[in-house]
Amino acid sequence: xxxxxxxxxxxxxxxxxxxxxxxxxxxxxxxxxxxxxxxxxxxxxxxxxxxxxxxxxxxxxxxxxxxxxxxxxxxxxxxxxxxxxxxxxxxxxxxxxxxxxxxxxxxxxxxxxxxxxxxxxxxxxxxxxxxxxxxxxxxxxxxxxxxxxxxxxxxxxxxxxxxxxxxxxxxxxxxxxxxxxxxxxxxxxxxxxxxx
Amino acid sequence: xxxxxxxxxxxxxxxxxxxxxxxxxxxxxxxxxxxxxxxxxxxxxxxxxxxxxxxxxxxxxxxxxxxxxxxxxxxxxxxxxxxxxxxxxxxxxxxxxxxxxxxxxxxxxxxxxxxxxxxxxxxxxxxxxxxxxxxxxxxxxxxxxxxxxxxxxxxxxxxxxxxxxxxxxxxxxxxxxxxxxxxxxxxxxxxxxxxx
DNA sequence: TTAATGAACAAATTATCTTTTTGTTCATTA
DNA sequence: TAATGAACAAAAAGATAATTTGTTCATTAA
Numbered sequence: 001x002x003x004x005x006x007x008x009x010x011x012x013x014x015x016x017x018x019x020x021x022x023x024x025x026x027x028x029x030x031x032x033x034x035x036x037x038x039x040x041x042x043x044x045x046x047x048x049x050x051x052x053x054x055x056x057x058x059x060x061x062x063x064x065x066x067x068x069x070x071x072x073x074x075x076x077x078x079x080x081x082x083x084x085x086x087x088x089x090x091x092x093x094x095x096x097x098x099x100x101x102x103x104x105x106x107x108x109x110x111x112x113x114x115x116x117x118x119x120x121x122x123x124x125x126x127x128x129x130x131x132x133x134x135x136x137x138x139x140x141x142x143x144x145x146x147x148x149x150x151x152x153x154x155x156x157x158x159x160x161x162x163x164x165x166x167x168x169x170x171x172x173x174x175x176x177x178x179x180x181x182x183x184x185x186x187x188x189x190x191x192x193x194x195x196x
Numbered sequence: 197x198x199x200x201x202x203x204x205x206x207x208x209x210x211x212x213x214x215x216x217x218x219x220x221x222x223x224x225x226x227x228x229x230x231x232x233x234x235x236x237x238x239x240x241x242x243x244x245x246x247x248x249x250x251x252x253x254x255x256x257x258x259x260x261x262x263x264x265x266x267x268x269x270x271x272x273x274x275x276x277x278x279x280x281x282x283x284x285x286x287x288x289x290x291x292x293x294x295x296x297x298x299x300x301x302x303x304x305x306x307x308x309x310x311x312x313x314x315x316x317x318x319x320x321x322x323x324x325x326x327x328x329x330x331x332x333x334x335x336x337x338x339x340x341x342x343x344x345x346x347x348x349x350x351x352x353x354x355x356x357x358x359x360x361x362x363x364x365x366x367x368x369x370x371x372x373x374x375x376x377x378x379x380x381x382x383x384x385x386x387x388x389x390x391x392x
Numbered sequence: 393t394t395a396a397t398g399a400a401c402a403a404a405t406t407a408t409c410t411t412t413t414t415g416t417t418c419a420t421t422a
Numbered sequence: 423t424a425a426t427g428a429a430c431a432a433a434a435a436g437a438t439a440a441t442t443t444g445t446t447c448a449t450t451a452a
Contacts, residue, residue, distance in 0.1 A: 024434095027414060039415080041425050049415065079387065112308055113361055137386075144388055146381065154378045161357055165309055182350045185342065189385025190333075191275065192340055220405095223443060236445080237396050245444065 007059075010035065010045050014056040019098040022105035023053050054118070057109055060099040061122050067092050069129065078137030085133065086183055089159065093166055100167045112157075112164055127152050130159075158186065203255075206231065206241050210252040215294040218301035219249050250314070253305055256295040257318050263288050265325065274333030281329065282379055285355065289362055296363045308353075308360055323348045326355075354382065 013034045017026045028039040028049055035042075046052035071088040075081045093100050103109055108118065117123060131152035137143030162179050209230045213222045224235040224245055231238075242248035267284040271277045289296050299305055304314065313319055327348035333339030358375050 028416095029414075037424095038426055040417080040427075043416075044424060047416095082386070112357070134386075142388055143386055144384065146386065147377065150374065150377050151381060151386075154374060154381060157357065158354065161308070161353065178346065178350060181343065181346050185347060185350060185382070185385075187385055187387045188340065189381075189383055190278070190330075190339055190342065190347075191383045192338055193389035224445090225443075233395095234397055235443085236398075236447090239445070240395060243445095 007045065010042075010052075011056045011059045014052055015060055015098045015102065018053060018056060018105070019101035022102075023049075028052075057102065057106075058119060058122065060096070060102065061109075061119055064089075064092055064096065064099065065122065065126060072129065072133070077142070078133055078140050079142050081133045082137065082187070083183075085129070086159065090162060090166055090179060093163065104167055107164075110160065110163065112160060123156075127156050130155050155186075158182070203241065206238075206248075207252045207255045210248055211256055211294045211298065214249060214252065214301070215297035218298075224248075253298065253302075254315060254318065256292070256298070257305075257315055260285075260288055260292065260295065261318065261322060268325070268329070273338070274329055274336050275338050277329045278333065278383070279379075281325070282355065283375075286358060286362055286375060289359065299363055303360075306356065306359065308356060319352075323352050326351050351382075354378070 014031050017030045017034060020026070021030070028042055031052075032039040032042055042052065046055060068085060068089045072081050072085050075084050093103075110119075110123075111117065114120075114123075131148045134143060134146065134148040134151055134155075138145050138148065162182065165178075210227050213226045213230060216222070217226070224238055227248075228235040228238055238248065242251060264281060264285045268277050268281050271280050289299075306315075306319075307313065310316075310319075327344045330339060330342065330344040330347055330351075334341050334344065358378065361374075
């Protein structure tokens with residue numbers, strides 16, 4: 001097996017094992033046997049169990065981010081981009097069951113209140129994507145002239161709140177409603193617009 | 197010491213001990229000695245350590261809720277009530293350091309995503325207060341005609357998000373800014389108002 | 393009659409040690 | 423270069439004893 005070419009296969013196997021047992025209970029034996037190799041051979045692909053975990057999670061996070069980005073880039077207007085981003089990000093997790101389980105086992109991966117975010121670099125890119133959509137919307141005059149940096153942070157926080165609720169709550173339906181309602185509140189605001 | 201009259205003194209002492217050590221490390225001995233009594237005498241006031249904890253926390257939660265309610269009732273307009281509610285609730289915790297520490301030790305008291313909320317009854321009243329303000333605002337036509345029940349839940353969730361951030365984040369200043377910005381976003385929305 | 397105490401007991405926590413499992417290294421092989 | 427199995431170190435799980443702490447209760451003080 002060529003190393004670089006087949007990292008995907010390794011990550012896929014690792015992800016399902018970590019999904020099933022969580023980091024602590026998952027063993028290198030579990031992962032190796034699923035790949036029909038010995039655990040010592042896993043050290044060709046990662047220097048330690050912890051690193052294998054970190055790399056696997058980073059790989060899954062990036063895949064998620066990519067899917068959202070692809071969906072956003074198919075839209076042209078800022079309003080549409082913002083809407084697609086919000087709904088696609090949430091909808092994706094319903095399709096990636098293994099990753100959802102991993103997030104459930106380890107809430108520190110995508111923390112509501114990051115003290116030290118282990119995937120800071122990846123999440124920073126998500127904030128940047130939001131910021132760019134805000135900038136476009138402000139330029140288009142379809143968004144109010146908010147502070148793009150600050151508001152990107154705040155929106156990312158609210159967005160995370162819903163993501164986390166998605167995979168903690170079991171009742172999907174009730175959540176879907178709440179999400180649509182919150183989206184509506186966020187874009188239209190609570191107060192009636194003062195006629196200018 | 198008369199029982200009913202002096203529950204406050206018991207709760208105050210219990211709160212500071214639980215604040216210092218958390219439920220697990222706090223002992224009845226710690227609490228009793230602070231009150232200059234023996235631990236066995238604490239059983240006059242509460243049937244178990246767990247119950248004493250529960251009652252103490254409920255007492256502190258209600259005190260917090262009361263302060264916010266009092267501040268809100270001094271306003272007459274829905275906009276003002278909503279604003280005061282949001283800022284008072286957050287500002288209060290800066291004054292109740294002991295309770296803040298207890299919340300820090302035990303995030304389940306005021307959970308971001310309650311599976312089974314141990315203080316459901318108390319929190320339901322907070323949601324009701326928000327709902328009533330929404331109803332008033334909609335009637336006054338200063339708020340858009342949102343669904344009061346659903347939106348009260350959503351706003352309570354966002355509000356909790358900030359409360360939790362208040363006592364987890366150490367940097368107060370950075371938080372204050374984010375809170376004001378989020379409040380602004382929430383009431384005015386992201387999108388420009390379509391001229392009707 | 394209510395609040396408080398200290399002694400006695402039960403339950404939970406901590407500490408210590410042993411056993412087992414699992415992560416990591418390395419010399420060797422395909 | 424990728425893979426293996428044997429060897430070793432580190433961590434986890436189990437078992438047991440020692441200690442602390444929660445709870446009960448008969449008795450005393452206000």
